Amino acid sequence: xxAAATMHMPREGSNYDEISMQQSMLFSNNLQDLKNLRTxxxxxxxxxxxxxxxxxxxxSVVETLKDYAIKALVNTVDHLGSVTYKVNExxxxxxxxxxxxxxxxxxxxxRLRMCQEYMDHEGRSQQSLVINxxxxxxxxxxxxxxxxxxxxxxxxxxxxxxxxxxxxWNQFRDAVRTTIRxxxxxxxxxxxxxxxxxxxxxxxxxxxFSSISNMAPKKEQDKxxxxxxxxxxxxxxxxxxxxxxxxRPTTPSKSRTITxxxxxxxxxxxxxxxxxxxxxAQKEPEQQQQQQQQPSKSKRLLKxxxxxxxxxxxxxxxxxxxxx
Amino acid sequence: MAKAGGGITNAVNVGIxxxxxxxxxxFISHISLNVRRLFEFLVQFESTTKSxxxxxxxxLDLLERRLEMLxxxxxxxxxxxxxxxT
Numbered sequence: 001x002x003a004a005a006t007m008h009m010p011r012e013g014s015n016y017d018e019i020s021m022q023q024s025m026l027f028s029n030n031l032q033d034l035k036n037l038r039t040x041x042x043x044x045x046x047x048x049x050x051x052x053x054x055x056x057x058x059x060s061v062v063e064t065l066k067d068y069a070i071k072a073l074v075n076t077v078d079h080l081g082s083v084t085y086k087v088n089e090x091x092x093x094x095x096x097x098x099x100x101x102x103x104x105x106x107x108x109x110x111r112l113r114m115c116q117e118y119m120d121h122e123g124r125s126q127q128s129l130v131i132n133x134x135x136x137x138x139x140x141x142x143x144x145x146x147x148x149x150x151x152x153x154x155x156x157x158x159x160x161x162x163x164x165x166x167x168x169w170n171q172f173r174d175a176v177r178t179t180i181r182x183x184x185x186x187x188x189x190x191x192x193x194x195x196x197x198x199x200x201x202x203x204x205x206x207x208x209f210s211s212i213s214n215m216a217p218k219k220e221q222d223k224x225x226x227x228x229x230x231x232x233x234x235x236x237x238x239x240x241x242x243x244x245x246x247x248r249p250t251t252p253s254k255s256r257t258i259t260x261x262x263x264x265x266x267x268x269x270x271x272x273x274x275x276x277x278x279x280x281a282q283k284e285p286e287q288q289q290q291q292q293q294q295p296s297k298s299k300r301l302l303k304x305x306x307x308x309x310x311x312x313x314x315x316x317x318x319x320x321x322x323x324x
Numbered sequence: 325m326a327k328a329g330g331g332i333t334n335a336v337n338v339g340i341x342x343x344x345x346x347x348x349x350x351f352i353s354h355i356s357l358n359v360r361r362l363f364e365f366l367v368q369f370e371s372t373t374k375s376x377x378x379x380x381x382x383x384l385d386l387l388e389r390r391l392e393m394l395x396x397x398x399x400x401x402x403x404x405x406x407x408x409x410t
Contacts, residue, residue, distance in 0.1 A: 076362065091380065108394060
């Protein structure tokens, strides 16, 4: 048989390519022998059939046929075993190669994923640095009228140190006072706090600057706290007190006619305050009668009102009003 | 006596022939059994080889897709080098 000859091929090969080439040639030769084995078996069967029918010595033909069948079966088993071993080895080798390639691809994917995560992290950190977190600071009013945010304390200190001289300090104080008086409070404080805290903030601001100008803040606060009339509007404490003090007439019949004249700064205030004031004036005649029992204070108030200058209307008026 | 001796020899020959026939049958049964075993081995080998090749083909398909995806990602990254700019 040709398969036996192929099995004795010289196996020489210095490197892997030659060995693999020889193995592939052996595999192809084995496959070719398996293909030829079918025709050989068919030809052997025909030969033994003819010899059995033609020859008289059937026993020897049968014995030869038996030996040939056994050898052919063993040879077929050997060929099939060799071919299947080769095929299994080849498939296992390819499976190992595919597994190794999968491992490499998984490694590449993991590296790529790590790069992507790193890029995402870096981009996220960059974007997070761009975002400005909201910071709320106090507002400081400068004499030039500009509003400076209190976040920069160094600038504030430098601004404060620049007011070392007394004249500049007085100028700054007057500017702040005019700013507080002239600027409408709801515009500044409406979006920040509701009405009850606004009253507190305004009082605190008034307190801080009136303490500098030697005013009496404690007395004012005490009087406002004692007064029974509490309105939710701004500066309602002083407005609530004013009818009791300001509307005190020299004669009882002129009380209602004098009341609008005693507020030169009223056009800057809201009409609701005025209406509330008038309502309070109408509803409380008894309090007015009690207020008439203080003629000396009303005289002082009238003198102050007559002697006040037009430019300092609000200061003197509020000073006297706050004293009451 | 000759008839009796001829009958005995015939019986012996028939017995020998029957014995040879049973031996031939046994041999054929052995050969057929081994051929069946060989056939079963071939069938089993075919099934295992087919399953191995199927799994290998599946792995190769999956690997091919993953490689295509990696190739697209790498081509996209190389097409946009600004993505790697720090």
